[in-house]
Amino acid sequence: MDEIDVAQQNDELFRQSALKAHYAGRQNTAMTAKSGKAGPSSGGRGTLPRHKACCDCGEKIETARLKAMPNAVRCIGCQEKKERRDRSLG
Ligand SMILES: [Zn+2]
Numbered sequence: 001m002d003e004i005d006v007a008q009q010n011d012e013l014f015r016q017s018a019l020k021a022h023y024a025g026r027q028n029t030a031m032t033a034k035s036g037k038a039g040p041s042s043g044g045r046g047t048l049p050r051h052k053a054c055c056d057c058g059e060k061i062e063t064a065r066l067k068a069m070p071n072a073v074r075c076i077g078c079q080e081k082k083e084r085r086d087r088s089l090g
Helices: 002-037 063-068 076-089
Strands: none
């Protein structure tokens, strides 16, 4: 019986902390979902996305690059490749 009591107590504690984390995370995800769901086309709204991934290779775009070019959707490597491709295509 005692073991079950302890288990229930632990379970309750775990649930409470999980709920707290859940609500704390909910606010964060609600905020990121708003800015993240907008897509690449509406990138230049003043607020910088913290983690933006290159649309070609999926790697994280460097923060410095995003500061210089908030609308960048590619990492430097892929951007250079793309520009070279565009140029050769005319
Ligand atoms: Zn890339």
